[in-house]
Amino acid sequence: xxxxxxxxxxxxxxxxxxxxxxxxFTLAADALFGILYSGECRPILExxxxxxxxxxxxxxxxxxxxxxxxxxxxxxVVCSTRVEFNExxxxxxxxxxxFDPDRHGGGREIKGVSYSDLFIRKTDTMIYSxxxxxx
Amino acid sequence: MLNGITSAGIHEWEVPVGYVPDxxxxxxxxxxxALGRTLEEGAARQLANVATLPGIIGHSFGMPDIHxxxxxxxxxxAAFSESEGIISPGGVGFDINCGVRxxxxxxxxxxxxxxxxxxxxxxxxxxxxxxxxxxxxxSGSKLDELLSGGxxxxxxxxxxxxxxxxxxxENGCMTEANPDLVSEKARKRGIPQCxxxxxxxxxxxxxxxxxxxxxxxxxxxxxTEGTICCMIHCGSRGLxxxxxxxxxxxxxxxxxxYGIRLPDRQLACSPLTSPEGQEYFGAMxxxxxxxxxxxxxxxxxxRLLFESAFGIDYNEMPLVYDVAHNIAKWEMHTVSGEMQRxxxxxxxxxxxxxxGRTELPEKYRESGQPVIIPGSxxxxxxxxxxxxxxxxxxxxSTCHGAGRVSSRKAxxxxxxxxxxxxxxxxxxxxVMAPSGDAIAEEAPSMYKPSDEVVRVVDEAGLSRIIATxxxxxxxxx
Numbered sequence: 325x326x327x328x329x330x331x332x333x334x335x336x337x338x339x340x341x342x343x344x345x346x347x348x349f350t351l352a353a354d355a356l357f358g359i360l361y362s363g364e365c366r367p368i369l370e371x372x373x374x375x376x377x378x379x380x381x382x383x384x385x386x387x388x389x390x391x392x393x394x395x396x397x398x399x400x401v402v403c404s405t406r407v408e409f410n411e412x413x414x415x416x417x418x419x420x421x422x423f424d425p426d427r428h429g430g431g432r433e434i435k436g437v438s439y440s441d442l443f444i445r446k447t448d449t450m451i452y453s454x455x456x457x458x459x
Numbered sequence: 460m461l462n463g464i465t466s467a468g469i470h471e472w473e474v475p476v477g478y479v480p481d482x483x484x485x486x487x488x489x490x491x492x493a494l495g496r497t498l499e500e501g502a503a504r505q506l507a508n509v510a511t512l513p514g515i516i517g518h519s520f521g522m523p524d525i526h527x528x529x530x531x532x533x534x535x536x537a538a539f540s541e542s543e544g545i546i547s548p549g550g551v552g553f554d555i556n557c558g559v560r561x562x563x564x565x566x567x568x569x570x571x572x573x574x575x576x577x578x579x580x581x582x583x584x585x586x587x588x589x590x591x592x593x594x595x596x597x598s599g600s601k602l603d604e605l606l607s608g609g610x611x612x613x614x615x616x617x618x619x620x621x622x623x624x625x626x627x628x629e630n631g632c633m634t635e636a637n638p639d640l641v642s643e644k645a646r647k648r649g650i651p652q653c654x655x656x657x658x659x660x661x662x663x664x665x666x667x668x669x670x671x672x673x674x675x676x677x678x679x680x681x682x683t684e685g686t687i688c689c690m691i692h693c694g695s696r697g698l699x700x701x702x703x704x705x706x707x708x709x710x711x712x713x714x715x716x717y718g719i720r721l722p723d724r725q726l727a728c729s730p731l732t733s734p735e736g737q738e739y740f741g742a743m744x745x746x747x748x749x750x751x752x753x754x755x756x757x758x759x760x761x762r763l764l765f766e767s768a769f770g771i772d773y774n775e776m777p778l779v780y781d782v783a784h785n786i787a788k789w790e791m792h793t794v795s796g797e798m799q800r801x802x803x804x805x806x807x808x809x810x811x812x813x814x815g816r817t818e819l820p821e822k823y824r825e826s827g828q829p830v831i832i833p834g835s836x837x838x839x840x841x842x843x844x845x846x847x848x849x850x851x852x853x854x855x856s857t858c859h860g861a862g863r864v865s866s867r868k869a870x871x872x873x874x875x876x877x878x879x880x881x882x883x884x885x886x887x888x889x890v891m892a893p894s895g896d897a898i899a900e901e902a903p904s905m906y907k908p909s910d911e912v913v914r915v916v917d918e919a920g921l922s923r924i925i926a927t928x929x930x931x932x933x934x935x936x
Contacts, residue, residue, distance in 0.1 A: 331866040333499060333527040360589055362894065389704050396697050397647040399590060423590045430894030431589045432867075433658040433936070435553035435700040439707065439724035440529035456529055458553045458700075459659045459867065 327355045332456060335438070340453045345380065346407045348444065348451050349387060349414065353405035356388055359457060360395060361428040365403035367419035376413035380444050383413060384453065388437045391418070399423040432459055460495040461503055464488065470919040474507050474519075479722060482510040487518035489853075491915050494523050497864050497907060501527035502534075508722040509537050513730070514544025516794055516801060520853050522808050523915040524862025524907060528552070530725035533807035533863075536856040538792065539731065541800050545719065546736045547728035548710055548743070550804035552785040553703040555743050556750035557661075557694030559859075560627070560781035561831045561842065562758060566687040568667055570769055571931060577768060578665070578889045578932035584764050585663055585757055586655040587936035588893040593654030595756060602646060605653070606638035609748030610755045610781075618759040620774065625820050627781035628810055629788070631751040637741030641698070642705050645742075649698025649749060654756035658893075658936030660860075660901060661693040663757065664833070666840055666928035673925045676844055679826045680779055682926045689776075690833055690840060690928070691757050694785065699746035706739040731802055740787070747786055754781060779842070780829035782809050784859045790818075792854050803854050811845035811857035811922045830922045832913055835861045836890060836935075837883050837903035840928040841913045848920030857921040858913070861906035874899045892935035901935060 325347065330337040338355045342348035357365075375390055377383035387407075394400060402420040438456040445452045460472065467473040467487065472495065474486030486506045490498060502525050509531055510519040516538045525534035530549025539545055571577060586593055595618075597605045605612045610624040610631025624631040656663060671677045671684050682688070695702075713729035713736075714721055721727060729735035762773045787804045794801065803810075812819055812828040819828050828845035838861065849855050865873075876895020879902045883890050892898050917924045 329868045331868055333502075333863045333866055334533050335529065336867060393644055393648065393701065393704075397644065399651075425588075425590055429588055429590060430897070431658075432897065432900075433589050435659075436704050438529040439711070439727065440549075442724070458529065 327351045335459050336457045338455050338457070342451050345409065345451060348453055349384060349407040350405050352384060352388055352453065352455060353391055353402065356391060356434065356457065357402045359434055360431045361401050362430040363427045365401050365428070366421045367403045368421045370417060370419050373416045373418065374413065375416065381442055384444060385437055385439065385442060387414065387416065388455065392434055392437065401428050434459060461498055461500060464503065470915050474503060479504060479507040479511065481720060481722070482507055484510050484515050484518050486510055486521065488521040488525065489523050489915060489919050489921065491911060493911060494907060494915060498525065499527045502532040505532040506535060508726060509535060509550070511722055512545055512547065512726065512728060513719060514540040516540055520856065522856070522858040523912045524807065524858040524860055526862050526864070528807065530723060531804065531806040534858065535806045536804065536808045536853055538801040538803045538854045541731060541802070544731050544802055545728035546731050546740055546787055546802055547726055547804065548703045548707045548739060549725040549727060550806055551703070551743060551787050552806050553700045554694035554785055555699035555702060556747035556783045557785045558750060558754065558781060558783040559690060559692040559831050559833055560754050560758065561779040562689040562761065562776055563681050563779055564687045564689065564765065564776050565771060566769055567685050571687060574932050575889050578891055578934060580764055580768060581663060581761070582891040582934045584760050585934060587934055588658050591655045592651040593756065595654055596650060597653055598650050602650065603638040605752050606641055606745040606748055607636050608632055609751040613752045613755045619755050623755060623758070623778045626778045627751055628783050631755070631781065633744035633747050635740055636744035636748050638745050640738050640742035641702060641745050645698045645701035645705065648701045649696055652696040652698070653753055654760065655696060656693045656757065656936045657696060658897060662933050662935050664690045664933040665931045666690060667931055668926055669839070669929040670927040672927065673923065676826045676925045679822065680829050680842060680925060681777055682779065682842060688928060689761055690831065691754055692833055693753060693757070695746040695750035696753060698749050702742045702746045706742060709735055710739060743787060747783065751781065780831060782831055784809060790854070792850070801854070805856055807859050808856050809859045810855055811849040812855045813845050813847040813850045830857055832858060832909065833860050834909035834930065835903045835906035836901060836930060836933050837886060837888060838909045840909065841924055842926040843913070843916070843922035843924050846920055846922055849922060853921055857916045861909040861912055863905060864907050865905045867900040870900045870902055870905045871896055874902050888930050889932035890935065897935050
């Protein structure tokens with residue numbers, strides 16, 4: 325039910341603890357946008373994004389890579405993300421607003437989502453994941 | 460030094476076969492005893508992982524600025540055979556052709572009395588940080604021309620001097636570039652960002668030449684003691700980042716198809732002779748050309764600003780050289796006594812070609828290639844020259860910078876941006892960035908000492924120190 329930043333010399337490594345896959349993916353998106361942007365975000369626009377992948381780890385990588393692309397290419401700041409899993413992937417509903425440098429600037433660019441040391445691990449009670457973002 | 464790594468000469472260390480399973484060759488590190496104490500297990504393991512890749516020749520190399528990255532370590536170099544070898548986006552990184560260039564000026568410290576004013580003007584002129592947009596737009600066929608032509612294209616658009624392109628590695632243009640292989644997504648990320656600096660460790664820094672160690676070569680490089688220079692460090696922006704993302708996905712499938720066992724998914728790769736390998740090469744080369752164009756546009760903005768601010772002429776600010784840090788390239792090297800065409804991956808490393816290499820511009824053919832090593836905001840930067848020893852030992856490669864030693868999280872916990880900026884100010888260095896965190900994360904104390912890194916490459920013979928530069932002011936993203 326949280327994410328934390330772990331030590332990584334060059335980049336930003338995030339550890340997520342969640343009670344469900346939906347929550348895990350939502351927290352991963354929160355971590356991504358928490359690095360990218362600062363300040364308050366108003367949920368005035370909604371977008372739906374379909375992601376397909378062969379397994380959960382690939383799905384997480386595709387999901388974060390697509391969010392990063394959308395945010396950067398469309399200058400779109402995301403405040404909240406909702407995830408529903410469906411056949412072969414997920415449907416994400418993201419709410420946010422156009423990027424405003426005065427209100428959202430000052431974050432750190434993410435170049436990409438690394439495959440290195442990416443994992444999702446399920447225990448009886450929790451699901452854990454670690455992700456490295458290239459800064 | 461970490462257990463299992465043994466001395467192999469002055470500042471040289473062997474990471475033996477068996478350090479991780481399936482190594483085909485040993486690893487070779489260039490570190491002093493002091494730098495050896497900063498070597499992380501994760502970086503050594505990544506260096507060893509590279510040695511498992513098919514077709515690797517000689518060793519998997521780690522430069523003195525080596526640190527833990529993803530896929531290859533930062534500071535990693537490896538060459539692969541044309542027939543048996545692979546190409547890996549993880550050996551180049553997301554920021555394809557992230558690199559650095561040095562621009563000389565006739566100005567001296569006396570011209571920079573109001574240092575804050577000129578840094579402030581630069582900060583307004585050069586877009587930095589998340590969400591920044593360049594003032595020029597190259598899209599459609601113009602973007603194709605930029606991706607094919609690199610530096611030359613933007614110079615022909617009126618954004619530079621004709622000789623600028625010749626003073627870049629590859630003449631500022633990889634001819635293997637194929638814009639058709641650059642996805643729409645990569646184009647959409649790249650179009651607004653042309654001429655922007657980015658964030659993280661990217662910077663534009665004004666420096667003064669504080670010392671000349673080899674006056675004859677410094678003269679050839681056009682460097683005079685006491686004059687002001689500008690160093691620009693940035694890469695291929697979102698376009699290159701997306702090219703890496705696009706191709707790592709297809710490379711992972713290719714790795715399975717070609718039966719390549721990977722110790723790390725980010726080392727996904729494909730044979731150089733395969734369609735997937737050639738497609739990545741063509742797209743990577745196009746992104747590399749974007750990076751040269753990007754640095755050229757920022758150079759143009761700098762020259763225009765200095766023309767109006769100081770009354771000097773555009774032509775009085777020559778490009779000394781431009782080097783690539785993150786790239787895979789075909790190069791000719793001596794292997795087992797014969798010249799062979801090999802694919803050299805450098806990830807956080809710099810080419811350091813020796814005197815006589817025909818790839819060098821005519822004017823540097825006797826001196827060897829200029830090698831530009833940035834410090835870390837508060838520490839010295841260096842200009843070096845490539846050597847024959849580098850050709851023999853590291854496929855003509857050397858370090859690329861100071862190299863991080865602490866995480867960004869540790870930096871933010873230990874320091875505030877205001878403290879770092881105030882400390883730099885006491886040393887006469889002005890820093891401007893969009894946030895305090897951007898400054899804290901890049902604080903000089905978060906990096907290895909640049910003088911120690913440069914001393915090691917000089918003493919190991921991988922490059923020779925020519926001149927030293929001290930920072931005066933820096934803009935960050």
